[in-house]
Amino acid sequence: MTSSNNTDTRLMTGNEACAEAALVAGMRFFAGYPITPSSEIAEVLARKLPSSGGVFIQMEDEIGSIAAIIGASLAGVKAMTATSGPGFSLMQENIGYAAMTEVPVVIVNVQRGGPSTGLPTLPSQSDVMQARWGTHGDHPVIAVVPSTVYETFVWTIKAFNFSEQYRVPVIVLLDEIIAHINEKITIPAHDELAIIDRTLSSQPPESYLPYKNTPSGVPLFAGFGTGYRYHVTGLCHDETGFPSSNARIVEELYLRLNRKIDQHRNDIIEYQTLDLDDAEICIVAYGSSARSAQRAVRIARQDGIKVGLFKPFVLWPFPGEELAELTRKAKTIIVPEMNLGQIAHEVSCATRKDVVSVNRVDGTLITPQEIVKRIYDVQV
Amino acid sequence: MSFRYEIRLSGSGGQGLILAGKILAEAAAIYDNKNATQSQSYGPEARGGSSRSEVIISDEEIDYPKAVNIDFLLCFTQEACDKYCVDIKEKGILLVDSDYVTKVPEGKFTVHKVPITTIAEKQAGKSLVANIVALGIITGLTGIVSKKAVESAVLSRVPKGTEDLNTKAFNLGIDLARELK
Numbered sequence: 398m399t400s401s402n403n404t405d406t407r408l409m410t411g412n413e414a415c416a417e418a419a420l421v422a423g424m425r426f427f428a429g430y431p432i433t434p435s436s437e438i439a440e441v442l443a444r445k446l447p448s449s450g451g452v453f454i455q456m457e458d459e460i461g462s463i464a465a466i467i468g469a470s471l472a473g474v475k476a477m478t479a480t481s482g483p484g485f486s487l488m489q490e491n492i493g494y495a496a497m498t499e500v501p502v503v504i505v506n507v508q509r510g511g512p513s514t515g516l517p518t519l520p521s522q523s524d525v526m527q528a529r530w531g532t533h534g535d536h537p538v539i540a541v542v543p544s545t546v547y548e549t550f551v552w553t554i555k556a557f558n559f560s561e562q563y564r565v566p567v568i569v570l571l572d573e574i575i576a577h578i579n580e581k582i583t584i585p586a587h588d589e590l591a592i593i594d595r596t597l598s599s600q601p602p603e604s605y606l607p608y609k610n611t612p613s614g615v616p617l618f619a620g621f622g623t624g625y626r627y628h629v630t631g632l633c634h635d636e637t638g639f640p641s642s643n644a645r646i647v648e649e650l651y652l653r654l655n656r657k658i659d660q661h662r663n664d665i666i667e668y669q670t671l672d673l674d675d676a677e678i679c680i681v682a683y684g685s686s687a688r689s690a691q692r693a694v695r696i697a698r699q700d701g702i703k704v705g706l707f708k709p710f711v712l713w714p715f716p717g718e719e720l721a722e723l724t725r726k727a728k729t730i731i732v733p734e735m736n737l738g739q740i741a742h743e744v745s746c747a748t749r750k751d752v753v754s755v756n757r758v759d760g761t762l763i764t765p766q767e768i769v770k771r772i773y774d775v776q777v
Numbered sequence: 778m779s780f781r782y783e784i785r786l787s788g789s790g791g792q793g794l795i796l797a798g799k800i801l802a803e804a805a806a807i808y809d810n811k812n813a814t815q816s817q818s819y820g821p822e823a824r825g826g827s828s829r830s831e832v833i834i835s836d837e838e839i840d841y842p843k844a845v846n847i848d849f850l851l852c853f854t855q856e857a858c859d860k861y862c863v864d865i866k867e868k869g870i871l872l873v874d875s876d877y878v879t880k881v882p883e884g885k886f887t888v889h890k891v892p893i894t895t896i897a898e899k900q901a902g903k904s905l906v907a908n909i910v911a912l913g914i915i916t917g918l919t920g921i922v923s924k925k926a927v928e929s930a931v932l933s934r935v936p937k938g939t940e941d942l943n944t945k946a947f948n949l950g951i952d953l954a955r956e957l958k
Binding site for chain 1: 798799802803806807812813814815816817818819820821839840841842843845
C-alpha cells in the first residue's frame with residue numbers, strides 16, 4: 398500500500414481497515430482461529446501486533462479464542478477476535494459470559510452464507526439476529542454494521558469505545574463484500590479520533606466492589622494483576638462478584654445490565670439518511686446492501702419518485718424510535734437484505750407500516766435494479 | 778449519471794486475476810486519483826474453481842461495487858467466456874486468452890484474441906505473469922488508467938525480486954495493445 402501524498406490515502410479492504418483500526422483503538426491482544434472470509438484480519442494482526450507491543454495467538458478453536466480475549470481484557474488489555482458464521486456460533490456461550498461478567502471485548506463477525514459451513518466464500522447478512530439473540534438470556538449487546546471500508550475503520554474504533562465505556566461485548570458485523578472489497582480510504586489523523594478507555598476504580602483493593610452499581614450502571618474496573626483480587630462468575634452475583642440467588646439481587650443485576658444500554662441508547666445509536674425528507678417510500682438498508690440501496694434511490698429519484706434511504710450504523714440497539722419518527726409520512730418501507738427478512742420484521746414492529754422485503758440468499762449482493770423494480774411495484 | 782467504467786477479469790483460481798484487479802484499482806484510485814473499487818467472487822478451492830475480479834472506476838463515489846453492464850471483459854477460461862459475455866455492454870470490449878478460449882461468441886462488442894499465456898511464457902520467461910501481460914493490454918486498449926499509474930501499482934503489489942519480470946510482462950502487454958488498435 399502506498400500513500401499518494403501527505404495524507405494517508407490507500408487502497409484497502411474492509412478486513413485490513415478493521416485490523417488497522419483495532420490497533421489505533423489500542424487493541425493489544427488478539428486471539429482467533431482463521432476462517433474465510435475473516436482470515437485477513439488475523440493475518441494483518443499476526444504481522445503487526447508483536448511489533449506494536451501486543452500479543453497475537455492462534456487458538457485451537459473459536460471457543461478458546463473468545464475465552465482468551467475475555468481473560469486478556471480482565472487483565473486490563475483491549476482485546477478482540479474475528480471470525481465468521483460457524484465460529485460465531487461457537488462463541489455464543491462466552492459472549493453471554495462477557496455480557497454477564499461485564500468484560501469489554503470486540504467480536505468481528507464477517508458474515509458468509511449459513512447455517513453450518515454454508516457458503517464459505519460468499520456474502521450473507523443472515524447473522525443479524527444471531528448477533529442480538531445468539532447467546533441465551535436477557536443480555537445487553539451492541540452491534541455495528543458498516544457498509545464501506547472507511548466506515549469499517551471508524552466503526553471498529555467506535556466498537557472498542559462502546560465496549561470500554563459500557564463494559565459490554567460489541568459485535569462488528571461485516572459481510573464478505575465489505576471484508577474483501579478494495580476501496581480508497583483516507584485514514585483519519587489519529588488526533589481526530591476519540592479513543593475511550595475503561596474507567597478505573599480509585600477505591601483501594603480492600604474496599605473495591607467489582608460489580609458496584611453506579612449512576613451510569615457501569616461498574617468501575619480494576620485490572621487483574623494490579624493488586625485487586627475479586628471473584629468473576631457467569632452465575633448471578635452481587636456487588637462483590639460472588640454468586641447469589643437472592644431474588645432482589647438477581648433482578649437488580651439483570652435490570653442494571655440492560656439499563657447500561659437503554660440509558661445510553663441516544664449516545665450509541667447513529668444512522669445516515671438520504672433524501673428522506675419528502676420520501677413516500679423509505680428504504681431501510683445496512684451493510685453492503687445499503688450500497689445497492691443508495692444507488693437505487695439515486696436511479697429512482699431521477700425518475701421523480703419520492704424515495705429515501707435510512708441506513709443504520711448501529712443495528713443493536715435497534716434505532717426503532719428514530720426510524721418510526723423519520724418515516725411518519727412514508728407509505729411503504731422497503732428492506733433489502735441478504736437473508737429472508739430478519740430486519741424487515743424489526744422494521745415492521747417499530748414503524749407499523751407496510752414493509753416490503755427484497756431478499757437474496759444465493760450468495761449474491763442484491764442489485765440496485767432489483768430494489769428499483771420493487772420501488773416501481775409499490776409506487777402504483 | 779456520471780462516468781462509470783466496469784471491468785471484469787474472469788478465469789479460474791490461481792491465475793492471478795484478483796491481484797490484477799487490485800493493481801488496476803490501486804492504479805486508478807491512488808496513482809490516478811479517481812474513485813475505484815475492486816471486489817471478487819471465488820470458490821472455496823485454493824486452485825481451480827471459477828474466479829472473478831471486478832473493478833469499477835468512476836469520477837463519483839462508488840456505491841454498488843459490482844459489474845452489471847460491462848465495459849471490458851477479460852476471459853482466461855472458456856467457461857468464464859461462455860458465462861459472462863452476455864454481460865458486456867454494446868460497443869464494449871472482450872479480450873480472451875486464446876490459449877484457453879477457442880470458441881468466442883458473437884455479439885455487439887469488439888473481440889481481441891491474444892495467446893496471452895504463451896506470450897508470457899515465451900517472451901517474458903514465465904507463464905505466471907500472464908495476468909500482468911493482460912494488465913498491459915487492458916491499459917493500452919482502454920486508456921482508462923494511465924500507463925505510469927499501472928506500472929507504479931504493479932511494482933507496489935508484486936513480490937520483491939520479481940519487479941523486472943513484471944515490468945517486462947506489463948510492457949509486452951502495452952506493445953500488444955498498440956498492435957491490436
